[in-house]
Amino acid sequence: MFDPNSKFLVVDDFKTMRSIVKKALQNMGYNQIEEAEDGAQAYKAITNAANMGMPFMCIVSDWNMPNMTGLELLVKVRADEKFKNLPFMLVTAENEQKQVIEAAKAGVSNYIVKPFTPADFQSKLQLVFNKHFGKKAA
Amino acid sequence: MGAPKLDVSFFDKVVLDSFVEATQKTIATYFGGQNPVKQNHTMGQGLKVDYAIAGVVKFQAPDVNGTLLVAFEDRFILKVFESMLGEKADSINKDVEDCVGELTNILYGFAKSHLGNLGYQCSMARPFVTREPNKELSNLKALEMTFKITKDKELSLILCI
Numbered sequence: 551m552f553d554p555n556s557k558f559l560v561v562d563d564f565k566t567m568r569s570i571v572k573k574a575l576q577n578m579g580y581n582q583i584e585e586a587e588d589g590a591q592a593y594k595a596i597t598n599a600a601n602m603g604m605p606f607m608c609i610v611s612d613w614n615m616p617n618m619t620g621l622e623l624l625v626k627v628r629a630d631e632k633f634k635n636l637p638f639m640l641v642t643a644e645n646e647q648k649q650v651i652e653a654a655k656a657g658v659s660n661y662i663v664k665p666f667t668p669a670d671f672q673s674k675l676q677l678v679f680n681k682h683f684g685k686k687a688a
Numbered sequence: 689m690g691a692p693k694l695d696v697s698f699f700d701k702v703v704l705d706s707f708v709e710a711t712q713k714t715i716a717t718y719f720g721g722q723n724p725v726k727q728n729h730t731m732g733q734g735l736k737v738d739y740a741i742a743g744v745v746k747f748q749a750p751d752v753n754g755t756l757l758v759a760f761e762d763r764f765i766l767k768v769f770e771s772m773l774g775e776k777a778d779s780i781n782k783d784v785e786d787c788v789g790e791l792t793n794i795l796y797g798f799a800k801s802h803l804g805n806l807g808y809q810c811s812m813a814r815p816f817v818t819r820e821p822n823k824e825l826s827n828l829k830a831l832e833m834t835f836k837i838t839k840d841k842e843l844s845l846i847l848c849i
Contacts, residue, residue: 563814565783566790569773614793614812643797644812646804663801664794665717 551679556607557582557599561592561623563615567641567664571610574671589618593626600632608678613642613649621656628657637678702806704729704831707756707845710798711835714791718772724835735832737846741765741780743792745815749808757846758792764837785817792817795845 558575560583562568568585575583584599584606586592592611599605609627611620618626620640627633640653640661653661659678662671715724739759747754760768762780769777769787777784792815800810833845 564786564790564793566773566787573774614797614814616814643794643801644804645798645801648804664797665714667717 551578551676552580552607554579555582556580557584557604559584559586559592559595559599559606559609559611561586561589561609561611561615561620562641563587563612567612571641571671574668575610577668578672578675588615589620589623589626591617592623593618596627596633596636606636608637608639608675610639610641613640613644613653621653624653624656624658635682637682639674639678702803702808704833706799706802707795707833709802710795711833711845713798714795715768715835715837718791719768719837720771724837729831729833735846737832737844739844741785741788741817741819743788743795743815743817745792745796746813747796747810748813749803749810752810756792756796757844758788758795759844759846760788780819785819788817789815 558580560568560571560575562571562585572583572585584595586595589611592609596606596609609623611623613620620642624638624640627636627638634657637659638657640658641664642649642661643664645663650661659681660674662674666674712724737757737759739757740762742757742759744758745756747756765780765784765788766777768791769775769784772787773783775783796815797812800812803810831846835845
């Protein structure tokens with residue numbers, strides 16, 4: 551699993567869901583968690599953190615947000631050479647086949663459908679980690 | 689063959705089942721695993737609804753332009769808020785309003801996906817929250833579904849077109 555000092559970015563326009571994800575991460579022992587309210591704000595935070603030499607290790611982003619959606623953020627992140635391998639989990643209220651395909655094509659590491667329990671979240675985060683760093687590192 | 693159309697003129701079973709399943713799954717996840725039981729549903733025009741707070745989202749599909757209201761009585765939403773976030777609120781505040789918005793988003797998203805996977809395409813919009821007790825939905829056809837969670841806690845789902 552991710553190192554306990556890993557830095558996470560939680561992106562959602564609803565404070566409630568940011569708090570739920572943040573609490574799930576804290577319960578797993580992670581304390582370096584920053585928040586953003588939409589994709590545009592998140593992209594700024596991602597580039598700023600990288601420029602300061604303290605990059606995020608994983609992005610957990612809602613899909614449906616104003617200004618810049620989670621999918622648009624993912625596309626933007628993957629288009630940047632620096633972030634093309636950045637672990638990226640999408641959180642979505644929708645689970646339609648066409649959306650799953652769209653997210654996979656854009657390079658999502660994994661996705662979780664709301665509503666979810668902390669245990670569901672932990673399992674998905676483990677899959678994200680495995681995809682990027684392999685099971686042996688876990 | 690084109691995509692099937694929703695027969696919301698009298699809210700067909702597909703629509704009803706999608707929202708029932710969405711409500712049960714959402715509340716069970718965030719309310720300590722308690723499965724809400726659907727009590728009844730009423731269809732009609734000129735429905736009067738009484739709630740402390742409600743999430744509202746556009747329910748749009750080809751040939752359908754409707755609204756979904758997820759209406760909570762105050763004691764129930766305060767309990768759900770506490771259960772979801774582990775924080776107490778004595779009355780409805782900004783954070784509770786945000787929680788109602790997110791619950792509406794989750795519930796509608798779940799039902800939308802269920803319908804979408806059956807071939808019924810609906811669009812997703814951002815919900816907003818309203819606090820207007822004794823609202824009369826005068827000119828709208830409405831379907832109200834009531835769920836009982838515990839002895840004295842109820843949740844209503846109202847679909848209007």
